[in-house]
Amino acid sequence: MISLSQHASLFDDQRANEILDIIAKETGVERGLLTPEATLDELGIPSLDLTQAVFEIESHFDVEIPVVADREGAEFTTIGGLVAHVLTTLDRAATRRASGEAA
Amino acid sequence: MRFKRRVAITGLGAISALGTGNGITTGTGAVLDAMRTGRGGIGPITHFDASRLSVKIAAEVPGFSPEAHFDRRQLLMMDRVSQFAVVAAREAMAGIDRAAYQPSRCGVLMGASLGQTTIDASYHALYAENAARLPPLIIPRTMPNAPASLIAMEFGFTGACFATASACASSTHAIGLAGQMVQSGMLDLVICGGSDASLCLGYLKAWDGLRVLSQDTCRPFSRDRSGLVIGEGAGVLVLEAWDQARARGASVQAEFLGFGMNADAGDLTAPSAQGAAAAIQAALDDAGLAPPAVDYVNAHGTGTRLNDRTETQALHHVFGRHAVRLAVSSSKSMHGHCLNAAGGIEAVVTALALRDGLVPPTLGHREADPECDLDYVPNVGRRAPIGVALSNSFAFGGLNAVLVFGHAP
Numbered sequence: 325m326i327s328l329s330q331h332a333s334l335f336d337d338q339r340a341n342e343i344l345d346i347i348a349k350e351t352g353v354e355r356g357l358l359t360p361e362a363t364l365d366e367l368g369i370p371s372l373d374l375t376q377a378v379f380e381i382e383s384h385f386d387v388e389i390p391v392v393a394d395r396e397g398a399e400f401t402t403i404g405g406l407v408a409h410v411l412t413t414l415d416r417a418a419t420r421r422a423s424g425e426a427a
Numbered sequence: 428m429r430f431k432r433r434v435a436i437t438g439l440g441a442i443s444a445l446g447t448g449n450g451i452t453t454g455t456g457a458v459l460d461a462m463r464t465g466r467g468g469i470g471p472i473t474h475f476d477a478s479r480l481s482v483k484i485a486a487e488v489p490g491f492s493p494e495a496h497f498d499r500r501q502l503l504m505m506d507r508v509s510q511f512a513v514v515a516a517r518e519a520m521a522g523i524d525r526a527a528y529q530p531s532r533c534g535v536l537m538g539a540s541l542g543q544t545t546i547d548a549s550y551h552a553l554y555a556e557n558a559a560r561l562p563p564l565i566i567p568r569t570m571p572n573a574p575a576s577l578i579a580m581e582f583g584f585t586g587a588c589f590a591t592a593s594a595c596a597s598s599t600h601a602i603g604l605a606g607q608m609v610q611s612g613m614l615d616l617v618i619c620g621g622s623d624a625s626l627c628l629g630y631l632k633a634w635d636g637l638r639v640l641s642q643d644t645c646r647p648f649s650r651d652r653s654g655l656v657i658g659e660g661a662g663v664l665v666l667e668a669w670d671q672a673r674a675r676g677a678s679v680q681a682e683f684l685g686f687g688m689n690a691d692a693g694d695l696t697a698p699s700a701q702g703a704a705a706a707i708q709a710a711l712d713d714a715g716l717a718p719p720a721v722d723y724v725n726a727h728g729t730g731t732r733l734n735d736r737t738e739t740q741a742l743h744h745v746f747g748r749h750a751v752r753l754a755v756s757s758s759k760s761m762h763g764h765c766l767n768a769a770g771g772i773e774a775v776v777t778a779l780a781l782r783d784g785l786v787p788p789t790l791g792h793r794e795a796d797p798e799c800d801l802d803y804v805p806n807v808g809r810r811a812p813i814g815v816a817l818s819n820s821f822a823f824g825g826l827n828a829v830l831v832f833g834h835a836p
Contacts, residue, residue, distance in 0.1 A: 352500055372563075372567065376564060379560075379563045382560070
């Protein structure tokens with residue numbers, strides 16, 4: 325589990341800002357309410373809106389984001405968790421691309 | 428005989444090739460205007476490149492702007508078929524005070540209708556453009572009950588809600604069942620009808636193969652008729668328990684009197700005069716009316732050789748000597764064959780005919796056919812008081828459905 329303070333630092337990442345912009349646009353939730361600890365439940369974000377947001381994030385970064393719903397530690401409970409999950413995926417994809425290019 | 432409550436038709440909504448409502452008139456106003464003036468909505472296909480079709484005409488809804496009715500997030504969930512359904516339902520509900528009803532006593536019954544243009548576009552992206560992935564909401568957008576569910580969500584109705592599937596009789600079945608649910612006391616108010624938006628290459632190419640489409644135009648009951656013309660749109664009615672509607676001072680457009688339905692159990696596509704006649708008879712029996720009570724029939728009248736002949740035979744069979752006194756017209760000659768929405772739009776036409784004493788014309792009629800020898804109100808509508816009217820739907824699958832409406836006293 326990533327701690328809240330780690331989330332806060334994650335939000336300094338420029339990519340996190342882009343992710344939050346997309347979530348705000350697709351869910352209709354005010355950008356300022358998308359804090360690391362805010363839960364999707366509290367924000368009233370329905371699952372289909374989240375699915376649409378993830379689709380747009382995938383398009384934006386040209387990456388496939390695996391969705392592991394309801395797994396232990398439920399990554400998608402909070403905005404911070406979601407952003408962390410996307411950033412991890414982006415880092416992994418970048419590593420894969422780099423090694424692919426090297427090979 | 429079982430107890431039945433009276434049923435009032437208190438709201439009408441339409442979107443069709445005849446118009447969508449433009450601030451000056453409503454979608455229903457556009458239908459009424461076309462009935463008066465004999466204006467048709469069939470023309471060359473403009474919404475997509477039809478060069479690969481052998482038939483290049485349709486009855487397209489002109490100038491519909493989804494953004495004028497829905498925000499971006501709503502539109503992610505809504506195929507064109509649902510957009511039509513909700514816009515027509517809003518028109519039908521415009522004058523109705525919802526506070527007079529408990530949400531659990533209000534329902535929605537719509538003809539089942541797939542989101543064809545969304546399916547077409549997604550398959551194109553997948554097969555022709557090798558898309559790696561598709562937008563995530565295609566399934567909820569395209570499911571055949573989406574129009575019904577989105578109407579229920581729009582109005583917060585929590586009573587019975589589902590979609591009926593019987594091809595070109597789907598919305599007539601929906602309206603008939605809705606009427607019976609109000610008659611029985613199961614519901615007090617039902618939004619019912621149908622919506623269809625299937626004008627896309629993949630779907631029309633499939634229709635091309637059946638060789639029932641006209642390259643010319645829709646000429647029901649005319650000797651030189653050459654087939655049907657596919658249209659798009661929505662037709663929606665609000666049915667309410669009569670006493671409750673009157674108590675709240677509703678303006679009643681017409682009365683729902685009865686409904687008949689059956690199956691030919693013969694051929695999957697060829698119509699049966701016997702089956703159609705039995706459905707008409709069942710509808711009259713349900714309404715408790717003798718054949719001479721009927722003044723007007725909104726025919727299924729597709730404009731195919733076979734339908735128009737068998738429908739005429741069925742009318743002769745049921746009405747006997749009274750058949751020649753009926754006014755029979757096919758409004759498909761104006762708004763095209765709107766498939767899953769056909770019965771809904773035609774029920775709106777039938778209710779308007781009763782309300783305003785206006786018999787709609789059969790457009791494109793050029794030549795009498797010895798096998799179609801009734802009064803089809805050729806090309807020009809007429810003023811005439813109508814006491815009782817039928818709306819016929821005889822669908823592929825051999826599924827027949829007939830509505831009986833009456834002038835509201």
